[in-house]
Amino acid sequence: MRRIDTSAWPCTIARAADVLGDHWNLLIIRQACLGTRRFDGFQTALGIGRNILSQRLSRLVDEGLLVRVEYEESRPRYEYRLTDKGREVYPILATMAAWGERWLTGPEGTPLVLHHTSCNHDMHAVVVCDKCQEPIDVRYVRAKAGPGFPRPAS
Amino acid sequence: MRRIDTSAWPCTIARAADVLGDHWNLLIIRQACLGTRRFDGFQTALGIGRNILSQRLSRLVDEGLLVRVEYEESRPRYEYRLTDKGREVYPILATMAAWGERWLTGPEGTPLVLHHTSCNHDMHAVVVCDKCQEPIDVRYVRAKAGPGFPRPAS
DNA sequence: TAACTGGAGTTCCAAGATGCAACCCTGCGG
DNA sequence: CCGCAGGGTTGCATCTTGGAACTCCAGTTA
Numbered sequence: 538m539r540r541i542d543t544s545a546w547p548c549t550i551a552r553a554a555d556v557l558g559d560h561w562n563l564l565i566i567r568q569a570c571l572g573t574r575r576f577d578g579f580q581t582a583l584g585i586g587r588n589i590l591s592q593r594l595s596r597l598v599d600e601g602l603l604v605r606v607e608y609e610e611s612r613p614r615y616e617y618r619l620t621d622k623g624r625e626v627y628p629i630l631a632t633m634a635a636w637g638e639r640w641l642t643g644p645e646g647t648p649l650v651l652h653h654t655s656c657n658h659d660m661h662a663v664v665v666c667d668k669c670q671e672p673i674d675v676r677y678v679r680a681k682a683g684p685g686f687p688r689p690a691s
Numbered sequence: 692m693r694r695i696d697t698s699a700w701p702c703t704i705a706r707a708a709d710v711l712g713d714h715w716n717l718l719i720i721r722q723a724c725l726g727t728r729r730f731d732g733f734q735t736a737l738g739i740g741r742n743i744l745s746q747r748l749s750r751l752v753d754e755g756l757l758v759r760v761e762y763e764e765s766r767p768r769y770e771y772r773l774t775d776k777g778r779e780v781y782p783i784l785a786t787m788a789a790w791g792e793r794w795l796t797g798p799e800g801t802p803l804v805l806h807h808t809s810c811n812h813d814m815h816a817v818v819v820c821d822k823c824q825e826p827i828d829v830r831y832v833r834a835k836a837g838p839g840f841p842r843p844a845s
Numbered sequence: 846t847a848a849c850t851g852g853a854g855t856t857c858c859a860a861g862a863t864g865c866a867a868c869c870c871t872g873c874g875g
Numbered sequence: 876c877c878g879c880a881g882g883g884t885t886g887c888a889t890c891t892t893g894g895a896a897c898t899c900c901a902g903t904t905a
Contacts, residue, residue: 539861540892541738543714547802549791550721550784551714557787558714560697560705567704570829576882584695586864591883601794612872614881619829622794627829628818629786630704633711636783637703640755640776646838648701655831656823663821664782669810670824675724675773675781677809684800693890694863730853740893745854766901768852 547686556600557629561585561593566602566619566626574616602626631662701840710754711783715739715747720756720773720780728770756780785816 544555556562561583568582580590594617597603602623608616631651638647638661653660665672698709710716715737722736734744748771751757756777762770785805792801792815807814819826 540714543718544795548721549788549795549801549803551718552795553787553791554714554717558712558717560694560708560712563708563712564697564705567702571834577880580882586866587883588865588885589863592862609881612881613870613883624829625790625793627832628827629783629790631827631832632783632786632818633707634703636779637707639779641698641703641706642839647703648837648840649703650835650837652833652835653820653822653827653831654833655825656820658820658822659835660820660822660827660832662818662827664786664816664818666807666810666812666814667817668807668812668814671809673782673785673807673814673816675778677807678781678785678814679806679808680725681804681806681813683802683804685796685802687802731851734853740895741854742856742894743892746891763852766852767854767899 556596556602557626559593561589562597563630563633565590565593565597566623567630569603569617569619569623570627570630574618576615576617579617597623628662632664635662710750710756711780713747715743716751717784717787719744719747719751720777721784723757723771723773723777724781724784728772730769730771733771751777782816786818789816 542555543551546552564583564585565579568579573579573582576587576590576594579585579594580587583590585593594603594605598605598617600622601620603617604620605615605617608614634649634651638649642648650659651661652658663672696709697705697712700706718737718739719733722733727733727736730741730744730748733739733748734741737744739747748757748759752759752771754776755774757771758774759769759771762768788803788805792803796802804813805815806812817826
């Protein structure tokens with residue numbers, strides 16, 4: 538059975554989860570953020586099967602997170618580059634990294650440190666409200682229906 | 692073949708992706724954040740198969756994102772509640788919601804609006820650096836090896 | 846007392862998805 | 876002319892999914 542398609546649910550999380558709720562897609566974007574662009578680069582960095590990688594890259598291109606660019610004219614040679622849509626997934630990854638560091642790190646310490654070059658500090662991602670700048674907590678957030686919420690078919 | 696296990700990779704994103712890189716897990720946590728606690732509640736809200744749901748809930752309990760609590764003594768009745776570890780996934784979901792709203796919403800507008808009760812505004816999640824409070828962008832973040840990064844076996 | 850109901854899961858099965866390894870195609874370098 | 880590098884496809888055995896039916900158990904209803 539094909540995995541259920543949640544991309545049309547009236548929920549932005551469900552829609553995002555349709556593309557991002559796949560560990561390979563997440564890791565491919567992460568890898569792309571680290572500068573990898575070529576098929577073999579992804580393959581060896583992630584140890585993913587070539588067929589799966591091929592499938593995922595096409596999906597990410599279809600969804601507009603990556604673009605496939607020919608970088609050599611004479612022979613078929615392509616590379617995959619992040620689009621703005623793809624690049625903006627990074628905050629999600631950084632948030633996951635912060636969560637992973639907090640909850641999934643053993644006594645040996647975190648394997649990865651993110652350095653923010655614009656302020657020159659090692660950083661952690663924090664998710665804040667754009668209005669009050671305070672870190673968010675589920676208990677103080679309510680989800681309401683917005684303009685695009687389907688009205689009860691009446 | 693079983694899906695490859697990335698939970699021990701020296702990368703907090705890969706580790707987090709091992710649990711969160713599954714759309715059902717994400718949606719179950721989302722649903723739990725909305726207040727759902729019971730098996731049938733998740734089942735009907737998400738339309739997920741009962742077997743899959745059962746499997747995912749056990750996984751989330753094993754990973755410590757949920758706890759299974761008996762809420763009726765006479766008969767077997769359990770509910771699933773978020774732990775702190777599970778609750779702290781919310782910022783990731785909120786970030787995904789913001790991304791989904793920006794990139795996956797049609798002309799009809801967003802189906803969901805998040806209301807921040809502590810400042811009483813409709814909000815969007817923004818991911819900032821904890822040191823300088825500026826929104827982050829991949830191009831100004833470098834990943835470095837941290838203390839837990841395996842040293843090259845020499 | 847028998848049948849019914851609701852909650853919480855299992856069990857079964859067919860259709861897909863995954864991982865792995867081997868194979869294909871195209872110019873260039875030696 | 877051989878081999879290689881880059882970028883994929885193909886085949887296969889094994890898992891995972893989704894759907895639906897079935898199980899258990901203790902109240903409730905008739």
